[in-house]
Amino acid sequence: MGTIEASKLALEQGKGILRLAPNWVPRSFCIPGRRIKLHPDDYYALGGARGGIDERWLSSTTDAKNGPLTGTHEGLSKVVFQDGSTRREVLFAEAVHGLGAEVIGRRLWDEHGSWPMYSKFFDNLGPLPHHVHHRDHHAKLTGQLGKPEAYYFPPQLNNHPGEFPYTFFGFNPSTTKQQVKESLMNFTKGDNKITNLSQAFRLETSTGWDVPPGVIHAPGSLCTYEPQKASDVYAMYQSLVGNAVVPEELLWKDTPPEKVGDYDFLIELLDWELNVDASFKESHFMLPLPVSDEKDMARQGFIDKWICYKSTAYSAKELTILPGATVVVRDAAAYGMIMMQGHGKMGVWDIETPALIRFGQDTHDEFFVTEAAALEGVTITNTSKTDPIVMLKHFGPGNPDLSEIV
Secondary structure, three states: OOHHHHHHHHHHHOOOEEEEOOOEEEEOOOOEOOOOOEOHHHOOOOOHHHOEEEEEEEOOOOOOOOHHHOOOOOOOOEEEEEEOOEEEEEEHHHHHHHHOHHHHOHHHHHHHOOOOEEEEEEOEOOOOOOEEOOOHHHHHHHOOOOOOEEEEOOHHHOOOOOOOOEEEEOOOOOOOHHHHHHHHHOHHHOOOOHHHHOEEEEOOOOOEEEEOOOOOEEOOOOOEEOOEEOOOOOEEOOOEEOOEEOOHHHHOOOOOHHHOOOHHHHHHOOOHHHHOOOOHHHHHEEOOEEOOOHHHHHHHOEEEEEEEOOOOOOEEEEEEEOOOOEEEEOOOOOEEEEEEEOEEEEOOEEEEOOOOEOOOOOOOOEEEEOHHHHHHOEEEEEOOOOOOEEEEEEEOOOOHHHHHHO
16 A cells, blocks of 8 residues: 555544554653653663653654664654554655645645644653754754744643753853853863853743744753754753763764864854843743633633744644533644543544553554644544543644734
């Protein structure tokens, strides 16, 4: 069966809603926080050399950039469907490429020719090194896209805060480029102490942050839902995190070969004005924003909130369906979604929130809703008398609904 035929069959079976398999990604420089529901025996299922699995990528058409040991299709989501009694799968990227506007809608297909974002759960026990994601013009030098991203800290995945629930953003306003350059030049001499030039903010569940490309940041240890542009470009600027040494190769990751060793180029990667902005929090911190009056929504059986809304590259919502309610939810754009709590029905699908997932096991907690299905309206029934359904929904750029709200 060809990929287009398989994609059409999957789309028909789901009536415009594709079911996706869990998509686990390891990071060699991370220690899993063990909050993303993977079985305790499976966090190192890919072997010690690959590092622990501390990420689950959602509705992804983006390859993970994990060095020479990266596995085939690592980071790429897969659509699961039935061919008679046989379980089959097709890459979500192949479904998007083959069916185009049937999956993501005419607007995004004509503008991007791809699904231009993905989301993930990032689940590290400690903080990440201070690092930067390139802007488009720098990422283009290595054939990639720039990477804005956003954070939301779902309470369902934060039963413990990890070792350091604080995130460093940018630099203190008085910091000079020469100070940063000197820190980078000391990268191989031990602790380059670059976070001495920065400030950290305490992280709180049910809140979020907008992180434009070019902003240096060291994400803290809350389990994080991260909508982002379809890219895995970055460079690590911190040489020591706790007792973990960061390899120098990650300082020069995604640097053109002719620029390796050029510390001025690393300074150029930084959006300096944003990094030394004294009002960074006021511009980039996000509290949930109700789509409409909460009491009116509750009377209809649901509560819908924007949780990521300060970037033009993507947006995200938290949708709650109250116990016993059946609602029809309409959106103006295609979206990926992941279940956080509860169980019930969504269109033709049973939906549920697993407590524990084995590596390689299928689930009914992740889906992709095509634009046509989103516009028509998705019927969701909460079959529980006590437990709300909570799901997170991630949209591509230029969501027409968001322009009416923010």
